[in-house]
Amino acid sequence: MDDQKTFNANQLAAAQWDRGPLLLLAGPGSGKTATLTARVARLVEQGRDESFRILCLTFTRKAAAEMRERLLKLVPEARDRVLLTTFHAFATDILRQHGSHFGLSPDFEILEEAERVGILKSVLEEKSDVLTRLVSAEKVLKAIDFLLRNVTPDANVSTLVKDAETGRQLQTLFVRYKEVLKERNCLDYGSILYCCEELLRQRPRLSAQLRTVYRYVCVDEFQDTNLVQYRLLRALVPDKDGNLFIVGDDDQIIYQWNGASPARVRQLEQDYELTTIQLPENYRCPPEVVELANALIMHNGDRAPHKKPLRSMKAGSGANPVELLAFEDDQKEAEGVAKHLATRLNDAVEPSDIAVLARSTKLLERVQVALSELSVRSHLQRRKSQFESAPLRFVTSALKLALVRSDDELAATVTKALSDCVDQDFSDDYLAQFSAALNGDQLEALGALMAESAAVPAELQTAISALVKGRYADFAKAALAYFDRVEHATEDNGKEQYTEYATERMLWQSIIREIGGEEEAYSLSLGQFLQELALANKTPEAPANSVRCLTIHGSKGLEFPHVYLIGLAEDQLPSFQSKKSGDESREMQEERRNCFVAITRTIETLTMSYGKRYNGWAKTPSRFLTEMGLMGPL
Template identity: 40%
Template sequence: MVLLERVIEEMKDDTPAIPIDRKNLLVLVDRLFSESYDGEPTATGLANTPAFVPELFLRYCETLQQSNRLDYGSLLHFARKLLADNPGVARLTRLAWRFVCVDEFQDTNRAQYDILRLLVAKERPNLFVVADDDQIIYQWNGASPERLQALRKDYGMEVVQLPENFRCPPVIIQLANNLILHNRTRTADKKPLVARKSAKQYPGLKALVFDNEETEVAAISTTIREAGWNAEDCAVLARSTKLLERAAHELTKRGLQPYLAQRKNEFECASVRWMHAALRLANARHDREFLRRTSVAWQAFTETVIEVNEVEAVAVLNGGDFLRAWVETAQERAGSETYRDLLKRVTDNLVERLAFIELLEWFWSQNWLDDPLEAEEMNTWKELHGALMREHAPENITLHLYLQEVDLKSKAAARLPGSIPCLTVHGAKGLEFKHVFLIGMADEIFPSYQAVKKGYESREMEEERRNCFVAITRVQESLNISWAQTYNGYAKKPSRFIEEMGFKFQKTAK
C-alpha cells in the first residue's frame, strides 16, 4: 500500500481523477495481477475501470522493481514474465523440476495456471494435481470452474476419482450430495461422495428456526451445555463475519470463550503500532510514508504532535535521515521522563546502531498504556518473534528480514485452549470439527443477497452452493443448522439450500 500511495502521489498532477479510496485501487491492481494483465490499455480485463489504470499498473510494477519489493500478486506477475520472456529459463526450470504436483488446484487463478503451463511442457506432461470442483469458493480471487476443464483439455489428464469420505457421517454425505447436484458447472462424470463412517457414530442432526438472530446465537451455548460437549470440539460457522461477531459476543456473555478467527494485518494498539512503525522507518530511513505512520502512531500513543514537514526540514541537516530527525524532534517535546527514556533507547538501539532485538525485549517488558489490547498484541508479537528466533539463527536476522517475516504474519491473537472457533466458511476450509453450528441459513444471507439477485443458475449462486457444501462437510459427528425469521429487523426466508439438501425442520425454537 505504501508503494501504491507513492505512485499515486507521483501521478497526482497528471491524473487528477484518481479516487481517494485507494484500498480499492490496490484490490483492483491485485486482481489484474491474478488475471495475467500486462498493462495493455485495451485488455478485456479493464472493462468498467478508470482510464488511468494501465499507467498506474505499469508505474506500480516499475516502483516495485526499483524498491526491490514484491507483494504476492506481483510475485506471480514477474515469475510469469520471467518464464514467458526467457524460454531458456523455463527450459532449465523444467530440467531441474521434472515432476510437478499441485494441491488444491481448484483454487488457482489465471496467473498461477499460466505459470504452470510454462513450467510443464505439453509434450512431456509429468503433472499430477489434486482438485475438487465442488470446493471452488475463491472466484473473487480468480478461481474458476472452467480452469479444471482447461487443464483436462490442455494436458489430456487421466482422472482418478476418490469419492470415499472418512470424516463425515453418512447422513451428512447424503445432504452434501443432494445439495451439490443442483450445480451445473461440475465434472460431467463425477461420482457422488461415499461415507466410510458408521452411522452409529453419529449423535445428531438438527435444523432449527428462531424468531431473531439474538435467540439464534444464544441457543448455541445452551445446546453445548445440555449435550455436555467440550467447547474445543465445537465450531460456529457462518457466511459473514458480522453474524459471527454477534455469536462470539453471546458466547462470552454466557461464560464460554469464543475464538473469532480474523486476519489482522496491522497492530492496532497505539504503543505497539508506534514501535512497529519506528522499526519500519529504521529499515527505510528516507521513506516519507513510514515517517508519517511513525508520527501518527506517536500522537495516538503520547498525545504529542510531530509534523512530517517539520521532521523533513530537520532531516536536511543530517543527510535526509528521517529516523534521526524524527527522534531529535520528539526528544525536544517529550513530556515525561518515561518517554525521554524510551526515545534515548531508540537512539541507542535504532539510530546509532541496529540492536532492535534488545530494544524490543525491553519495550515488551514495560506497561505503557495499561490496555488489555496492548497486552494481547505484545503477546502476539512475542509469539511471532519466538517463532522467528527458532527458525533463524539470531545473528543472521537482519532488520529487513525480521520485518519481512513479521509483516507477512497475521497480528491476531492465537486461539486459546478450550475456546470455540467462530469461523467464516472460507476460514473453515480444510478444517474439521466434531460438532458444527451453521448459523444464518437464510436467503440473502446464505446464499448472499448478490447471489440471490443474480439468480438460480448464476455463477454467484453456484459458488454459494459450494460454500455451503464446504461448510457441512467440516462435520465429524453432529450438525446444527439454524436460521432466524428476522435479521436486523428484516424478515427472511429459510435458505433455499436447506430444501435442496433435503433437510427437514425438526424443532422450532422461540
C-alpha cells in the first residue's frame, strides 16, 4: 500500500505481519497508529472474498474514531469488515445481545457515579443489622471497583481484608450489590467488563462464536489494560498461536491505580507464542529530549527485557530546545512560567501550541490564575462524568424516564432540571399528583404538568409530547433546538443555567458524530442510545485559542509543539506517596514513567521548572532532574 512506502524496516515488518501473536513495543512518537492501521487495511484488502471480521480494541472513543477515519481513507470497504471500538463498548454490545443469561434485558441502564452511591446506600440500609462496619457508601465504592476490575470471586472477597469480620461484611455487600444491579436492569462502568468476562467464561459456545466472527484481534495501548480486560482478551483469543496483534509500551504505564501493570506484558509472553517487534524510532521529539527520556527511563528496573533505547529521527535545530527554570517557591514558579509562556506567545506562537503539564491539578490552577492576570486565555481540563447544564440535564434525564416511565428519583431529577430551565419551581408533589391520575406513568405526568404550565414554552411542550409518544429523536432535536435559540438570545445576560450549555452542546454533537452521525445515532433504540451516551466521555475539549493546562495523565496520547512541565521537586514529582513506598518501589517507577510520558509530548521545545518551597515547605529539586543529567547529585 502507498502509505507503507515511508515506513521504516520495523514499521514495515509489523504492518506486513500476518498470522500468530505479535507484540509491537512502540515508544512515544513512533508512528504506531499508522502501522496498526496499515496492517488492518492490508488484511481487509487481502481478504476481500472472505467473510471474517477484524476486532480492534482501544481505550477511548476518540482514539477509535480517529483510527476509523484513517482506515476508511485507505480502505473504504473496511466499514463493514472492521469493528473499531473500546473495551467497554464491545462488552456492552455483547451484554446487549446475550445479557439475558444474567436476567438483563437489552436496554439495561449504565449508571452514573451518584446513582451507584445511591444503590450502595440502599443496600447498606437494607442490611444495616449485618453491615455494621461499612458505613460510608463513597468509601465502599472504591472497594467495589477494585473487586470488579480484578474479577474477584465472591468466595475470595473476605480474604482480601485483614479484619475477618470486615471482610465477611464486604463479601455480603459485594454479592448483594451485584444482585441489585441485575434486579434493576442496570450496570455500572466496572460491572460491564466484569459481567462480560463472566458471560464468556461460563458460555464457551459464545466465545467460540465470537472467535469465528473475529479472526483477527488487535489491541492498542495494551499497557493500560487491567486484569478484567486481559481476561476478556484471553476469552477472545485463548490459543497460544492466536491471531493477536498487541501494541503497547511498558515505559508508558501510568494507570497502576486502575489495575495496569508491567506484569501484564510478561503474562503475554507466558500465555502466547509471542514474537516481539520494537519501534524505538521517535519522529516527534527533538534529539535532546529523546536523550533526556532515555537517561531517565533506564533507572526503572521493571521494563521489558532487551528494551531498546529511543532513537531520534529528527534533525537537531542547532538551538537547545530544553530549558530548566528555578524559582523561590510555587507561587513564583506559577508567575514565572506564565511570563515565560506569554513571551513565547509574542513570538507568533499560537496558544493551542502550548501545554502546561503537572502531576497535580493544584499547581495548574496557580498557573491558570497567573496566565489570566497576563490576559492569556487558558483551559484547565477537568474530568466530567455527566452533563451539568440545566438544559442537557433535562434532556438526558427525560430520555431516561422515557425508558422506564416510572422512577421517583429520576422524576425528581427531571423536574429539578426543568425548574432550572424555565425559572419556575415544579415540585415533586405536583408531578406525583399527575402521576397518580395516570396510573403511575411519570413520563406522561411530566407531559401533562408541562402542558398545564404557562411557564413552559410551546416548543418544549411539543418536544415532551413527542417523547411521550415514543419519538425520542424528535424530542431531543426539538428540545435542543429550543435551548440553542434561548442560549443564543441570552448569551450576554449570563443566565446561570446556561453557563455550561454552549460547551456541552458541542460535546453532545461530537458524541453524535462518534456514534456515526444523526441518522445512525437516532436510529438506535432508546436503550442503546442511552448506553452510548453513558459510555461517552463528557470532558469538554479545550477552546481552540487557549493554552492547555493538563495533568500528566490527561496529556497521555497528545503532543504539543511547546511543553512546560512544572513542579519538578521532591514530593511533587515524584510524589510524597511514592517516596514513602521506597526508591525502588512500583510507585516510584510509575512516577518516573509519568515524567517520561510528560517530556515525550514535546515536538519543538521543552521547558521544565521547580520551586524551592511548596506550600511553605522547603523542597529539593526532583531526583528525575539528576537522572536526566540536568543537575548534579543532590
